[in-house]
Amino acid sequence: MGLIGILIGVVLILALAPVVMMYATWMERKTIARMQDRFGPTRVGRYGLLQPLADGVKMLTKEDIVPRGADRMAHTLAPIVIVIPALLLFAVIPLGPKIILADLNTGLLFFLAVSSVETLAIFMAGWGSRSKFSLLGAIRSAAQIIAYEVPMVLNLAVVVMMAGSMSTAEIVQAQTGRWFLATPWGFAGFAVFFICALAEVNRTPFDLPEAESELVGGFHTEYSGMKFALFYMAEYLSVFAVSALGATLFLGGWMGPILPGWAWLLIKTYGLVFVMIWIRGTWPRFRIDQLMAFAWKCLLPVSLANVLAAGVWYILPAPWGALTCTLLLAATFLITSQLWIPKARRVENPAL
Amino acid sequence: MIEEAIGYKINYLAVLLLGLAAVVVPILPLVLAKFIAPKKPSQGKSEPYECGVPSAGDPWGQFRIQYYLYAIAFVVFDVEVLFLFPWAIVFKQVGIAGFVAMVVFVAVLAIGLVYAWRKGALEWD
Numbered sequence: 001m002g003l004i005g006i007l008i009g010v011v012l013i014l015a016l017a018p019v020v021m022m023y024a025t026w027m028e029r030k031t032i033a034r035m036q037d038r039f040g041p042t043r044v045g046r047y048g049l050l051q052p053l054a055d056g057v058k059m060l061t062k063e064d065i066v067p068r069g070a071d072r073m074a075h076t077l078a079p080i081v082i083v084i085p086a087l088l089l090f091a092v093i094p095l096g097p098k099i100i101l102a103d104l105n106t107g108l109l110f111f112l113a114v115s116s117v118e119t120l121a122i123f124m125a126g127w128g129s130r131s132k133f134s135l136l137g138a139i140r141s142a143a144q145i146i147a148y149e150v151p152m153v154l155n156l157a158v159v160v161m162m163a164g165s166m167s168t169a170e171i172v173q174a175q176t177g178r179w180f181l182a183t184p185w186g187f188a189g190f191a192v193f194f195i196c197a198l199a200e201v202n203r204t205p206f207d208l209p210e211a212e213s214e215l216v217g218g219f220h221t222e223y224s225g226m227k228f229a230l231f232y233m234a235e236y237l238s239v240f241a242v243s244a245l246g247a248t249l250f251l252g253g254w255m256g257p258i259l260p261g262w263a264w265l266l267i268k269t270y271g272l273v274f275v276m277i278w279i280r281g282t283w284p285r286f287r288i289d290q291l292m293a294f295a296w297k298c299l300l301p302v303s304l305a306n307v308l309a310a311g312v313w314y315i316l317p318a319p320w321g322a323l324t325c326t327l328l329l330a331a332t333f334l335i336t337s338q339l340w341i342p343k344a345r346r347v348e349n350p351a352l
Numbered sequence: 353m354i355e356e357a358i359g360y361k362i363n364y365l366a367v368l369l370l371g372l373a374a375v376v377v378p379i380l381p382l383v384l385a386k387f388i389a390p391k392k393p394s395q396g397k398s399e400p401y402e403c404g405v406p407s408a409g410d411p412w413g414q415f416r417i418q419y420y421l422y423a424i425a426f427v428v429f430d431v432e433v434l435f436l437f438p439w440a441i442v443f444k445q446v447g448i449a450g451f452v453a454m455v456v457f458v459a460v461l462a463i464g465l466v467y468a469w470r471k472g473a474l475e476w477d
Binding site: 003006007009010011013014017018059060061062063064065066067068069070079080083084087088090091101102103104105109110127129130131132133134135139142143146147149150153154157158160161162164165166216221222225226227229230233288289292293296297300301304307308311314315342 | 360362363364365366367369370371373374375376377378379381382384385386388389390391392393397398399400401402407410411412415419422423425426429430433436437440441442443444448451454455458461462465469474476
């Protein structure tokens, strides 16, 4: 791709990202509303389609309040720092055989590294606000994101094993004929990846960092106006980016019949975004001890087993490989799913 | 012409350009809001939120030790997982010997997990 192509790509990503974000909020509000037997936004424009624009104008006209004693530098920088990596993630998502902004041969590693920067921004926001709720939300968020990072990276290593490359474009090519989802290790890998993705972008049932009912707003308690809106922008962009990565790694990316590649990727990505919203409409929130135990005691052993299972699947001849692989994964899951659940008990001074 | 001059590095140039241009996306609305948004600061507004009562103590204090234990466990596992990636790329070429070597490596990792688990480092309380 030449310099002109790069410039077009940069402009497209930066122009479309806010639109994607705005309509993701609309999609979420409409879907959740229907699941709860409501209508959602209906007043602004047909089907409330102009609601995101109205929200944007409202956010612009709200006062920006910085709490007394806050670290002003960190407080102001945090919303800026969180949006930039969320935008950078789109550089390595392939929309077609040659349509990718940066076909890095370490694309997957790039995605992981850049998405980790968001933890820093969340911590800056929590620390900089000098408010108890903010700091609690931030420190929980950091603990949660690192806990779910390990199983996620392990399962991405499985994908790299089978594709023989870390370039997202080549991983899609490696799925010609069969999606990775259609193999035992790919199925387990996708399940763990999707759970971890929910945790990484702080979505229900892992939305403890912003648990409204206990932490008010978590790390963005002390934010208002446009800064607050930027946190939402980063969240929805990350939701979209991580769904696109899931579609790329396990669901064959842009590959599909008849329709052009970008259309298939969008269909798959929006499918995954819909599932995330669906989960939010259905499930209650985890408790913090359950959340940590689930990552370390269930997902991590299953992911370690998946590395072995994938190796066995490849080395043994066809039916035996698939059989051993499935048995290994099922056995690990059955054992750890019994072990991880924390004992129910009364706590005198529940720790935060 | 630039493609020939720098070859593969053009992909990193694309990332750099996107990163530089992406700075505009959060800063533009913040600057715009600076001109549009009202400014009426008051004593009560600038208090940190604490359910409406005056805030007690300073949040910049001590935190649960558990968070640090998890962080240490994370460093151990994440660094070890990083070693998996170079192996994963050549997995199909190194054959059974390479696979067995990695099984031993992952087994050591699993023993570490069992150790941390038995020691209670993964318990919340």
